[in-house]
Amino acid sequence: MKKPIIIGLFLAISLQFLVLIGMYLISVAPLWFGTEIKIKTVPVDPRSLFRGNYARLGYDISTISSKHLEEGKGLRNGEVVYVNLKKADNGLYEFLSASLAKPDTGVFLKGRIQNHRYENGEQLRMKYGIEAFFAPKDKAISLEKRLTKNGIAVLMVSSSGKAQLKEVIAQSTVITEAAIVP
């Protein structure tokens, strides 16, 4: 067996290992180094067949108007959009503005357009990677019931705008994934 092939095969395994570790690090980086913000949330749907049971969360910023974005060549599904947030008097963060370019300052979330043809392209459905909160079936349903109106999502946001869902607060109760999943 030629030595370069042996080395190459071990490098190939290393590549797969690095891809998986890289995905993990990218996803946990906001939890380690990010800024904590709170944002209003409502549950959408409690379960997923493939992921196990989880509560699907919706936000006011899950749908934004295309008018907030610069006129250009058109928006594609999967287009990266940065949503700037401002802190309201109640301490929760709210929508401020949106842009296709990464903002230099302030708190912002990096999301992607999911369906630019929604309502003739005037409303854009957005995904930020904070839309699912895992819990066993019973707890996911119970969480959904308790979150009917006043849910608050605690997010950790990195300087690149990548956000991770840290916990969900229902009224006076704090629910974390760590508390639910042993």
Add this chain to the structure above:
Amino acid sequence: MRLIRLLKNDIAREAGEWVDDNIITEEQAENICARYNVDYHHIKNISIGYRVLVSLGYFFIGLALITLISANWDQLPRELRMFGLIAITVTTQGVFVGQYLKGNQSSAINGFLLGNMFFGASIILISQIYHLGEHMPDGVFWWAIGCLPFALLTNSRALTFQTMILANIWFLLEVNMDFYPVLFPLFIISALMVLIRGKQSILLLLLIIFSLGIWMEYSLAKLWQDTHYLKLQAEHIAVSVSLFIFIYAFSHWLRLKNSVTAKDYASVLALWSLRFTLICMFILSFEAPWKSLIRANWEHSFSMGIIVLAFSVISLLAVAKTNCLKQIAIFITVYLLTLLFVVSSGDINQAVYFQIICNVALIIGGIGLIITGIQESVSHYFFVGVVTILLTAMLRYVDLVGNYIGGALLFMVFATILLGVAKYWKQIKLREEKS
């Protein structure tokens, strides 16, 4: 072009039975197999069934593990799930690298296929644990890029096929979202390297041709885009047709090579070019597609024309030394004239004339295939010719005629054609018997 070479493994097995029945000697069987570049003794000893069972066995091991993880998914801590997936992937690949180094290459390649499946499952599940699914094509890209080195290092057709399937899914997902995947040629070039260096693989050849086709079409969509979106337009159809004429011409060029593999690939390419042409012509045998083509804007007709002409010239050069130069030259001339008329027409009332010409061409083509089948004793061409004529008759009866007298007249025309061909066949057979 002889299509029997596509069944050469079956010929080798059949030869083994003839040897057992003392119809031919083993030496003769070896000579028959050598003609098609098949190892008589190797084919006799290997069992495809065994390979299928082993592959399925590994597949079910993978399914069992994924099911086990899924069943206990909720109970497992997040970190344990993540590191468990990484450990399964790396351990599987590591174990089978050990097998590969010991010389168990066939088993190792099955193992790498399994390891790559675990790698993909890990990407999907980690994306879901950490909510990374905002842009799904990225995950498929990383899956394909992780599989690619194994394919290249082992020169394995199966691993390359797996990688190319993933790369194609990634490409189609991206272009469907109007993004142009710049790195796709990397996968095509890698697959071509394996195809050239490795053992013969018809499936891989067809997948590479498909990949090249979609890459070329969407590259043109990128070149011709006037908005952010990648649109397929009428010009793409014209380029596709010229590409298939080129593939057909290329198959004749390949046939002249000494390599048995090149001859086999030539047969496959000729066969699929023929099938594509017939499907294309059946679609164009209706009026509506012609109306759409006439109505099209043809905004990029100049650059399209250059590409079509370039393919035509290369096709003619490829067949310059073969006996089908005349045939390809006629194809190209008819195609270019039709394209010119369609682009410059602008009157949708002319669509019916194009439709009639296409139907006549189908019937002539069908007759040509039947005659070729009889002359060269290739049953596939003969039956494709018969099916072409019958299908054309049926489509026109449903679409065009629709009344008893018209239908009867049409069937009489087709009956005359088929009976005429049958008479021709009889004459050929009589001539053969006399000689």
